Amino acid sequence: MTYSNENTAAHHLHTLLAQVRVANGTIAEAWAGALDTEWGTHEFARRHSEVVSLLQMTIRQLSALPERSRIRCERHVSAWWTAVMQPVVNWMDTNRSPLSVIDEDKLDHLESTAELISGNLAGSDAAPRGGDLHEMTQRCEEWIELLTSMGDEEIEGPIRDQLISQLRHLIWLAGHAGIFGGARVAEEASTVIGSLARTGATLVNMQEGSQTGWKKALLALVAACVVFNTAAPIFQESITAGAGFAREIANVVHDAQANE
Incomplete structure (x- = not known):
């Protein structure tokens, strides 16, 4: 679409x-x-x-x-x-x-x-230029699977449940973009990415497999958002919160834009 x-x-x-x-x-x-x-x-x-x-x-x-x-x-x-x-x-x-x-x-x-x-x-999250909402939805579903698989010793239940709630709402908005539009999806995606990055930067008990999955899933969601929202600076919050991912996020954004 x-x-x-x-x-x-x-x-x-x-x-x-x-x-x-x-x-x-x-x-x-x-x-x-x-x-x-x-x-x-x-x-x-x-x-x-x-x-x-x-x-x-x-x-x-x-x-x-x-x-x-x-x-x-x-x-x-x-x-x-x-x-x-x-x-x-x-x-x-x-x-x-x-x-x-x-x-x-x-x-x-x-x-x-x-x-x-x-x-x-135009090109900001206020006026997204276009892209693939299906891919963004898929990445959100993968995030929900990852969060569901993590135990309470890795992430506290209320934090996990809140992130899942945000992801489900983003999926719902993407499914109703015909009514509420891409700008509303882009705004919510920015919020979700920021929440995931901030949480990832503060968790201290994640197992190695979960750490790798978290990092991979964050970069995949960023890439999907770039495809949808060409050149939009919606990642500043997440880059600031997860400074260790900054270079990789920047590379994902660059590669996604280069392939359009």
Whole structure:
């Protein structure tokens, strides 16, 4: 599966809000349709929370734009937040059309903001250029197998469980990239890599086989992320945390980019 620069959080937030706005039924039904799940369920809450993450990412990325563009875009943030949250509206009100969630001009400004972010931040984790999410998913599955195989004497159970939870969430996001986009996947991948590198740098009782597997798995996941997110500097956190891997990580990044 390949993605273009039209892959920012703002692009996918715009797409979801546009789908909600033109839907029939209540606002709740419109959101359920856009998120392809049932209103009122755990899965709905999970997916809508990711919409909030898209909004959060968009707001944060505005600070990376040139000042005039940033100021112009920030004027519309409140309208985008209101569209996502609808804080003073009954989502089940049959007399309120989803068309009311956001004005068309505010939606257009969101799309323009997405294009600005894509143009200014292309190649970063804010606007990934494309790649193979299947490979990233495979590497995450291998990580889960490695962590599951390690005993409590090597890694404390709560730490292992938290890392597995992060990896599973990354796999879930990759599987729902059509809804939430590659930028959300790239951001979560950065967090996961940082967590794995920091943990690997602090564990002192790993057996030799586990140490070798940890190192190999980290480099493989980095390589998969580079393929997906060409040239993105999402590895700084992991390089800092696991200084012993820095040269090898740099070599993996270089080789992956050279083969594209």
